[in-house]
Amino acid sequence: MAVSKVPQSSRAGIKVQTGVSTAGAPVYRVRSLQNVKAAALDEDVYAVAQAMAALQQHAVVSISRVDEANLVNE
């Protein structure tokens, strides 16, 4: 049984620190970028996320990418 992975879609996230809670802990939010091509290069996704992050106020904590794929039994 050979199962192969068929890429479907992808999305990226820009995690930013929006403030500090009353308890003193940092508050994070993720700015989500939908409709990213599954075939898009990591370099391009990173560059776009960085460029967009530079347009907003908060400090960037991390940039993430989530890929979705179907598993197909061939």
Next chain:
Amino acid sequence: MNRTLEMVFRAANGREVTISLADPLENLTLAGVTAVMADIIARNIFITTGGELRDIMDARIRTRETVSLA
């Protein structure tokens, strides 16, 4: 007051596609935003129901104000 940057593109089939970003900088310029939009088109990482993003249509800040009734 709640501010959102809206970057409006035209997709391959002519449809408008908006990419929103919360809490934009106060001092954004049209040139600065369109440069990023041009980069988004050039790197071509998005695929929408309307196809790939082709042209820059508009860049705007949307402001939402919520007032509680006293």
